[in-house]
Amino acid sequence: MDGLTFYSGFVVPFIVGTSVLFAVIVYKYVRWFARLPRRDKLSVRRGMFSGATVAAAWECLMESLLHRRIWRVNPALGYMHTSFALGWFLLIAVGWIETVAYLGGRFVPLQGHIFFKYFTTELQHGPRWGVNFEAVMDLLLLYVLSGVALALFKRLRSRAMGMRRTTQLRMGDRVAMASLWFIFPMRLLAESFTSGIHGSGGFLTGGLGGVLATVVPAGVMPIAELGAWWGYSIALGVFFVSMPFSRYMHIFTEIPLIFLRRWGVRGEVGREKSFDHFQLEACSRCGICIDPCQMQRDGGMTGVQSVYFIRDRRYNRLSRRMADSCMACGRCEAKCPVGLELDTLRVGSRYTLNNTPSNDRWAYARGGNGRSDIAGASLPSETAQVGYFAGCMTLLSPRILRAMESVFAAAGEDVWWADREGGVCCGRPMKLAGEVDAARDMMKLNEELFRRHGITTLVTSCPICLRVFREDYSLRGIEVLHHSEYFQRLVAGGRISLKAGSERLTYHDPCELGRGCGIYDEPREVLRAVGELAEPSETREEALCCGSSIAGNAIGGVAQTLMGRAVGRAFEATGASCVVTACPLCKKALARGTELPVLDLAEVVERHLMTAADSK
């Protein structure tokens, strides 16, 4: 045997910390997984032996280690996150290889790998397998230390890191963060002392060790060495114990999250579920979600952004105001480096916090006296191929209705108007308010209504309705189209022709239509046919919300107006003479925010319809 022992008093904090860390993590993951519904477990079983697993592994590499998405937000921020993740990972991985390289297949306890330098001072130094491990390890340590320096810098000057605002921390996070920042400087110090005493070490530890050996009296050196190793171990121990209870839980949790997601597990809109735990604890509280939030940026509402919501929900301190203060516009979700379903999580909490005592919400729709009070009430009964559901908000915008009428007539379409005289709401506003059961009732009523009239296509002018029709309704055999898609088809199919014009138009992507349903191109295609399209600076996936989202339960009129004005200014900056959108709610909201005329896509199409006279 080589006579090496891998034990010293100072390893105790590390051992304890590591044990606690792994015990807690295993406990949490097992519990959360066990509570997943059967459906999710089935899809895990199916996905496990498919390509999804490989893809997940690749994503882990790209995201958990390289933090590709954060690089996209800001290279400095990306570098910082990567230096911690990749740097530390490599320190561990290369350290392991180093151990094997020096000691062969011999069993080395965990602490032997971590505190390798301390326990192996008697070994012959110098490269092994042709690799100067000491230099490599020092290089990696330097890499991580550069990240630590950047992190410190970020705390002081966040703007330089591409973030206007950074997350406010809780106490537990501060302890964890402080210990994390201590780990690598302590390691540097400990290894340098050891190198100084034994004349070993690479360019960094050896160099610093040499300096220390000259500065520090020889008698003190061993004591200082031991102290530094104690400090290193304590920092590790403290960090590991606090890790599962702090935001650093994301380091491990992102990995199962990526795998589960690749295997098809999703959060449920409108309800909390066990999968949410993986999402909540995979949040690193990086705060990237704060800047895109218009409520913060333009509406003056701070402290309610997704990062705070997730923090509060994770620690069971969620207030109703927090759950309500979100427009579910999806802008933060689009930016989240971990890909969390932030809107889904928020809406789910609304459901949980709805402690309204009775379950007869909207019960009158079901009909206490056998018949529902409203089902089919005063609605026309004819059948048609195409059904048109204007939506509540469209009914407040008669110009859109009139435009739809003209377009239908021009296309020679036989249309059944589902709600001309007022119909049952689609149910999405209820769902976004967390009243999932009541929403379900309304959806059933509308489903029945649609079926009774034998339609095969359902057109709606309202993206809010569109989204719920697509996501929640079971409308097998009925194709659901937003009017922008419908127009695009009419034009492509030659059923209507549009007069080209020279007007410079700009287009507002409604959240529910763009980020919600992925419809970006159809309205643009229609607009390009009639005029020149000018895009605002933030558009498509990054488009701004109009500020009046139906999901914003606790947003006052002042904040709405402020946000509307900001959006209005963005459109005015394009130099367009007219703002076009494809949502009646956005139309109302934007009209308050800009002096430019605001039109719905339907109105634009109506204006440019080619009549018989035009075609001559």
Add this chain to the structure above:
Amino acid sequence: MGAVNFGYGISAARGMDLDRNDLGPAREIADEVPEFRACIACGGCTATCTAGNLTSFNFRMVHTLVRRGEYAGAYREMNKCMLCGKCRLVCPRGINTRGVVMQIKRKLGDY
């Protein structure tokens, strides 16, 4: 108690007694949605109401009663609301009417 049946009862008073009504919850609701206090009971919300178009739901009546501390039945009535948000678009005082609905549902479930 009630030993003798004369063939008629004693009718309940329809009047609102602001000395007996507990105005606390109404105040809490107004604190959550401060512009609610500026309501002028114009009835625009009720006129445009999707649910009111189909049923007897009168949002303006219910929230006016709530402001007087008359909470009985308010929660049940409010469940008729579909939260579609049209009322918020027409309100001349810019009141977050949906917020008012939610607050009534949350605070007055026991009445």
Add this chain to the structure above:
Amino acid sequence: MSSKRIVVIGGGPAGMQAALSLAAGGLKPVIVERAGELGGKLKEWHRLFPSMTEANEVLTRLTGEIAEAGVEVMLHTEVEGIALGEGGAHDGAPNGVVLAEGKKLPAGAVIVASGFDIFDARQKEEYGYHVYDNVFTTVDIERMLNGDKVALSDGTAPRRIAFVHCVGSRDEKVNQRHCSKVCCITAVKQAMELRERFPEAEIYSFYMDIRMFGPGYEELYQQAQQESHINFIRGRVSEASPTIDGRIQIKAEDTLVGRPLKMSVDMVVLAVGMKAAAGNEKLAASCDGLSLAPSGFLAPRDMFTGCVSSGAAGVFYAGTATAPKTIGECIAEGAMAAQRAAEYLKSGAKR
């Protein structure tokens, strides 16, 4: 030179402005004022809606200018009527005013700026003014605000206050069918002033209609609702009665929900209206062409181009003698009446 002299009856805001405008035009106004000093009812007001300007600021500006211009002022002098006879600016036109004991004050023209009376709230006896201790009028509140002594009769702070609109306005029962115009905004203003003094009090305002006709009034109303937490209830208070603990119970219908309502309050404030001045009748009777509107206010020749003219040549109106008006409107009318009077003297056109 009595033909250059113009008598201005009343030394309130309208009368003072009329005199100032006349003096500026080189004419000789004389203000005949019943009271011992100028100012009219403006003297009693605390702050003016909607800007919350100190009433005293407006008052001292006007009286200061009067003193500076050296306008002749006759205090403690009552006008009995318009004087007729020879020597007027035109044949057969008034030639001055008759003072007490038949004494005549000759003049070329007369501007009537005799103002209004405050409705006597005792007439609405169901509200208990002068019956219960803590029933006040808006006029009382102005005085209390001026003396900085707003409190209940026992000196304590009220915990619940009710304002009652339209007391002596829009009410056939007291022969006051007209709207007094300024009481809504006055009640709103005072409610906000009381809120400042009693942050913990509940303040209610019972109205028939809220008539916010002027610039900034509606904004003030909304501020009263949202920031001062004044509860507006649409319904006319029917009666006030005492409670066992010395408070006042008021009854009304909350017409917006169609249910009767009652509540106990510590303080009732009656928003009293403007009543036509008692002397209008006598003045109108003294000269052909002067007439009263059904409301008892003096009737101007018409509502538009002749709003400061009477039916008699040489007699002009300004301010609340013809209808309820705000102070700003009174001052504007004072200037306009002065201009018309000057034109009358100069051109000889019969107006």
Add this chain to the structure above:
Amino acid sequence: MKRSSWKEYEKEIADDHYYYARSCIRQNFFPGSETTFLRIMREALGKDIYDDPRHTSCTGIGYHSDIVPLDTTMAVVARQFALMTEAGYENIAISCITSFGLYTEILETWHEFPETEARARENLFKATGREFRKPANIAHTSDIVFHNREVIAAQAVRKLVNAETGAPLNIVEHIGCHYAKIFPKSGIGGSEFPYVLAGMVEEWGGRVVDYPERRHCCGFGFRNYIVQANRGFSIANSRKKLESMAPYKPDMMVANCPGCAMFLDKWQYAIAEMENVTYGADGRGIPVLTYEEMAGLVLGYDPWDMGMQMHQVDTEQVLQKMGVRYDPAAKFLGRAGKFIGAPAAAAVNTFSGDRIYRIKT
């Protein structure tokens, strides 16, 4: 409270020679009160008052219940005036508030619309051959008692005070809607602060209670009582008043109107039986007196002679407070000592600790 405003509403009340118009309800439920009034007029005040056996109901109850048309009512009232004219009187003293209101209303209608008077004269003449002169002075009998309150006070045997402590009795006065709410000028003190009963109470040593629902109707409301389905509204009104006055711990109520006296008295019985609640400070009902009875007690008349055994709420508690000596055994003995029958025990007259109305704080 400053009760000075009543002085603005004074009216002329004839001094002597009255034609007496009786009340249907008072005759039936408190017949002793009218007898007492005549006795006070003749014995204590030495006035001439003619009690005519030929006169009839004024039809007020039928009129206010929309059963009797106005022309019929006018003809009936015209007949009473004709009887008065024939008897040689011109001052009418009306015992009932509803009648008083109706007579005043008709005289005012005749004044404003003379054709209605002509029609009434014609109808009366066609039906009965009678003609009439309108009364020179119209007064409710309480007006006359009020008018003579000082004379009565001068002859008083006792005052409206607690005989033991000397403290004034707390007395709730109830005027009756038709006394002055139709024409404020027709009542002493007007409609808001009527003084007719308050004046008597204060003159005779009592203390008037002004409580929040003082102006409220007793609940009679004619149709509200007559149709059984509506009776719940009638009783609810009485209860509203009772709840409002209870905190003042009144020793008794005094009513101006026969209907009010009856409903305030009898609904207390009904409420006690139905809901087991009483409103008196001592756990029983609050006695309701007519002003004639109140005046009679002041003048020292025997309560049983005045018919006070006819009350639903026992009046003994107030008699004891005032120190009236009466024979409990004689309560239900009529003329010549004949037993007239006694009512069954009622909750409103028996004390029970759990029955006292819980006064709101």
